[in-house]
Amino acid sequence: MTLDAHGAADTERPDRHAPEAQPLPPDDGGPGSPRLWSPRRVPAAVVAVVTLCVSGALLYDVIAVRAGQPVGAWRTRLAHELATRPVDDPWLLTGGVVAAVLGLWLLVLALTPGMRRLLPLRTPEGCAEMGAWLDRRGAELLLRDAALRVPGVSRARVRVGRHRVSARADVRFRDPETVRGELAQALHEQCRQLALAHTPRLAVRTRRPTR
CATH class of the missing domain: 3.30.300 (GMP Synthetase; Chain A, domain 3)
Known part of the structure; x- marks a missing residue:
């Protein structure tokens, strides 16, 4: 400054x-x-919440199928889209870029101490x-x-x-x-x-x- x-x-x-x-x-x-290493509370909380929501929804659907209920429409739609869309589809490319950027960001946060002030x-x-x-x-x-x-x-x-x-x-x-x-x-x-x-x-x- x-x-x-x-x-x-x-x-x-x-x-x-x-x-x-x-x-x-x-x-x-x-x-x-x-x-000093920064605690990274906000990124850790965001990753934990997203992981909890995705894994919770998937676990609920698997348990429902095991209990005799039909497969969730969202899981069927997701599997169909992944199986039928071509590799060069703009949505797949965009999703891949976003996932790569987020992954790189998390790696930087995990491997650098922060607290530069x-x-x-x-x-x-x-x-x-x-x-x-x-x-x-x-x-x-x-x-x-x-x-x-x-x-x-x-x-x-x-x-x-x-x-x-x-x-x-x-x-x-x-x-x-x-x-x-x-x-x-x-x-x-x-x-x-x-x-x-x-x-x-x-x-x-x-x-x-x-x-």
Whole structure:
């Protein structure tokens, strides 16, 4: 998320030479906390309800047939459609695509942890059973405040990713190149204090806004 220190927007002229993202030196502060896995309550509830309804209807029809009742019209119609429709039928193709997309979505939900808004932090040595995480928005606020403390910076925007920290700052006075160096150092120190488990790459841009 992008955060601004001031609500007003200026017409800006970007700096000509924007630095490439540089990795921060690693810190030896212990192992990192494991990723938190999202409970996925809504997808799990939807799959459970659909499975229950389909299996319940099929089981009821089978029990009714075993008890001497005629086969349900819906099951007869479904079997007839599947047996007589050609493979290239638009309805079959559409159903296959929908089923494939839903299956892929469920696989992604099952194999990925989610909770991307939480950044894992390092844990002290000997405390592997403990875990600590930092909200991504909180990290952006802390880094933005550190950027605004640099002399010459009037507005700063910081975006924190899992592997990259991007910062853009408006410089009202002083040389933008000088401010950029001090800003990179300030953000570097703040990132060290955050104690993130994965050392991010740091990209800093400065610009002098013009009205």
